[in-house]
Amino acid sequence: MTKVNLLENGPLVIVGEHTITHPDGTQEVKPSRASYCRCEKSANMPFCDGAHKG
Template sequence: MKKETENTKVEVLENGPLMVHGSTTIVHTDGSTEEKQRATAFCRCGKTGNIPFCDGSHNS
């Protein structure tokens, strides 16, 4: 049976995070993995308290 693949889109937001839309597997620095099925915001500024995810700290 052929598995249908879902498109994943990466959107660069001006003065904001990288938005990844679609299914994503995240591999953390400790080797643990996490599955995301919807939109996920990744920090680009380094101010987040929730690495690698954006927590809106760039707005402060």
């Protein structure tokens, strides 16, 4: 089962296989786990790069 965890003041973490559809329509399959930025400070959007900590 795929799970979604919202970390306080941090990213949205999806655990389990899922597919991302990017704004340009391309799709990317993540086989196990990925963290998505919610603070908009990441230099690697849409993924969290830890910038929310500082």
